[in-house]
Amino acid sequence: MRPQWYNGRPLSKRFVLAVYTLLGLFFAGQVWVDYANAGHRVSWAVAITLGMTEWYLWALLTAPIVWLARRFRLARGRWLTSLAVHVPACFVCAVATRIAEARAASSLTGLMRVPYSFVQIQLSFLTYWAIVGVTYGIEQYDEARARQLRAAQLETELAHAQVQSLRMQLHPHFLFNTLNAISALMREDVEAADVMMARLGDLLRVTLASAETPEVAVRQELEFVQMYLDIQRARVGDRLTTRITAASDVRDLAVPTLLLQPIVENAVRHGAGAHSGPATIDVRARRERDVLVIEVEDDGPGPPPQVTFGHGLTNTRLRLAAAHGSRGTLEISRGHGGGAIVRLSLPATAAADHAGWGGA
DSSP states (O other): OOOBOGGGOBOOHHHHHHHHHHHHHHHHHHHHHHHHHTTOOOOHHHHHHHHHHHHHHHHHHHHHHHHHHHHSOOOTTOHHHHHHHHHHHHHHHHHHHHHHHHHHHHHHHSSOOSSOOHHHHHHHHHHHHHHHHHHHHHHHHHHHHHHHHHHHHHHHHHHHHHHHHHHHHHHHHHHHHHHHHHHHHHTTOHHHHHHHHHHHHHHHHHHHHTTTOSEEEHHHHHHHHHHHHHHHHHHHOTTEEEEEEEOTTTTTBEEETTOSHHHHHHHHHHTGGGOSSOEEEEEEEEEETTEEEEEEEEOSSOOOSSOOOOHHHHHHHHHHHHHHGGGOEEEEEEOBTBSEEEEEEEEOOBOOTTOSOSOO
């Protein structure tokens, strides 16, 4: 069995060969020095050949050693059994490499490998255990990476589940409010109520079509807002003026589906609904470097000193946090001429080609 590299990819044979080649070249110098100190000078070609012979033997032994390391793991409760396998295996590998190297030295130089000492036997033992240690180290790295990947996947799934849960809370909240408005209008203006019902049907079609779409383009979200404001104008009459503007460089950016509806609803209720005279609601979208900024402004009495978030705004803030973390924010402030401004900030990212409800 071949050792594994990170992400479960097989450790490249070329990489293993390159490592042992470097070791062979490094120890070729030691071979040359050993023969020189013993009074038997050899050429560098012979020294390199002998160095390569030893380490290429270890390259051949790496696969079975890795297999033994995995099959007989040095884990708690298995030490004695595993050592009973590894110690003899280590001894066999050390003796085998020493014998093979001695025969190679004899055939190339006519001499046995010199000096043939306990140090070289010790190096062979160290090499065996180094291969075992590297095997366990790579496995630990693989497992850590796998845990990190799984944790990231679980975090993404949790965020998606949170967003879906919040959206499921939003839809009935909006629907009940609109139906209540239609019910109240039925006693005053049946024709206006009929217009509201038709527009509500359009809104429900868009809502159902986007049920599995986490994000849409800004232009599509603003189309939905326009539908909603049409319903509100049918309810309150011509005294409600609405303006929707979006810079050309933001119309295809992504925004969470139905993000603006509770904010616009809040502006209608606390802005236009706070007095009987003319009322204005502005919806603006622009880009500030890598941030998409959307503002909803009304000309009502403005927010109180201590702003209390209702169900809709709390829901929207949670959706932004679930989708974008600290980069998704919602702020409320007082406008220059009175009224309230709700400012949304989120990362400016392009909407997917399939985002939206397809021609709503």
